[in-house]
Amino acid sequence: MRWIEVKKSKNLNGVVSIPGSKNSSLPILTACCLAEEPVILKNVPNISDIRVILNILSSMGASITKDKNNTYKIDTSKIRQANIDPKKSSSYRASYYFIGAMLAKHKKVSLGYPGGDNFGTRPIDQHIKGLEALGAKFSFFHDYYEVEADKLIGADIYFDVITSGATINLLMAAVLAEGTTVLRNSARDPEVVDLSLFLNEMGANIKGAGTDTIVIEGVKKLTKAVHCIIPDRLIAGSLLMSTGITGGSICVTDVIPDHLIPCIAKLEEAGLEVIVKENSVTAISNGITEGVHIKASMYPGFPTDLQQPITSLLIGANSHSIVEDTVYPNRFKHCLELNKMGADILMKEGNVVIPGRKKLKGSVVYASDVRAGICLILAALGAEGTTQIRGIEHIERGYENIVDVFTSLGANITICEDIDSEEVVEEFNVL
Structure with missing residues (x-):
């Protein structure tokens, strides 16, 4: 079995080139x-x-x-x-x-x-x-x-x-x-x-x-x-959100800023400073955020694939937040895992209420899909103690070397594996 282990990290800083979508x-x-x-x-x-x-x-x-x-x-x-x-x-x-x-x-x-x-x-x-x-x-x-x-x-x-x-x-x-x-x-x-x-x-x-x-x-x-291939706006948005949890400054490069407009707007509303240039976006935060209301919808609305990671950002905000998903109204399994860490999120049909002002504690949690995985990594960066994230095969479906990326920014994160575990990986034939 493989899992990601994350310990509380502060002041992430650095520059990340965003891969293809x-x-x-x-x-x-x-x-x-x-x-x-x-x-x-x-x-x-x-x-x-x-x-x-x-x-x-x-x-x-x-x-x-x-x-x-x-x-x-x-x-x-x-x-x-x-x-x-x-x-x-x-x-x-x-x-x-x-x-x-x-x-x-x-x-x-x-x-x-x-x-x-x-x-x-x-x-x-x-x-x-x-x-x-x-x-x-x-x-x-x-x-x-x-x-x-x-x-x-x-x-x-x-x-x-x-x-x-x-x-x-x-x-x-x-x-x-x-x-x-x-x-x-x-x-x-x-x-x-x-x-x-x-x-x-x-x-x-x-x-x-x-x-x-x-x-x-x-x-x-x-x-x-x-x-x-165009750059991945969802990876870029998730990385920018992490600064609101840990504090610091992260610059994502090789991006198309217009694709990130809904994300940038909500980060600024939450209290982050965002600097936009021709092919880069930088988010700066002292780790203090305000609650916001999110309504995930089809483009050019706020992406459903970013409603999960921004939930982690809002857990420690100074006021409550509401997150609604009109694309996938049942896409809130990540909230069950966040509640294991002390988020106290209230789940309703199609939306959740995040009370804010919560201090998370490390726990053993499971990533049920790609974006739930990045959500749990972000939450773990701000949680006291150690968090073990299972189901990392889902994370690897959408994020290339994500542990190395966060490590380069200063995060305390590693991939762990049982030495007795065996995995068979089928590869394609490339000439």
Whole structure:
């Protein structure tokens, strides 16, 4: 068994270069299946979710070559079928991207149901609705499902709710469909825009990405491209939040500050000083914060993936806070773990009340998903004594060398492992 051990840390200081976005990399890596020539992707993060998707691509016949600085050359031209091992595709939630990426070329896709984070259901009804509008047919079985389409034909599609996953999936499916597809009430996330840029670089015709209406003119084929993944705004935001707990000054570089506007606004409201430059953001704090109200919503609102780490920041605030999540109303398992440490958070349907003025004590806690893990690390940095965080495999799905990053900033944090534990890791074949 492996776990992260954290002791109280004060005055974190330093500069961190932010890696590529996990939530951009996953669909873009999948979208490589659309190309008829090799593509080059730069700034791909070295995290376990990426290794899973590379393993899937490799097992289907893709040629993958890794260069320095997290750059990959990916050639999917030899993939002849799209029957994906249900176990592999069920190991992370974004497996459904393979439908949009492979259906037009291969006519049939078979894969396991979405897995990954454990904080409530992630319905795929909007994916199904949109793909059926393009001409796809779904068949559901015990541990996998199949999607078939002899031909994809453009359609006018309205999403009942704003969903980044379905927007991304339909973008990929529509680029090789016949005619025009219009996606209405679309997600506006930077990751959606990044995917659209990549597809256009390969020869797609997409307009309106970043707005709620996206228009896709189908093309016959996609070719080679060179693309650099955008920086991970969620990692940047989490690191900036840590200064409000420990005090100090942290500068995140190689970021796009516009992607962090909701986070910056709430940090300033909580009492942190934030300095924004062209490609960096610095947060400065003396560790004294004020309570704020957070309402997590779709972009450009406050990100649901940052409501967990900011909860840790608000525990010691001088006044109470309310955190509401309109995207995933049940995403509050981290609060049960924080209460083990003395947070006394009151949990309701869709929101929590954080009383503030609480001193945390180290405990043994469990990270139920990626963002819950970073939340617990932040809380542990301000807690008296030692905190043991289990379930670190979830943290490693989204954060590259996070222990080393915090150590470089002055945190007292280490990875521990039982010497008798054995782990088998399946790696993909990279030439």
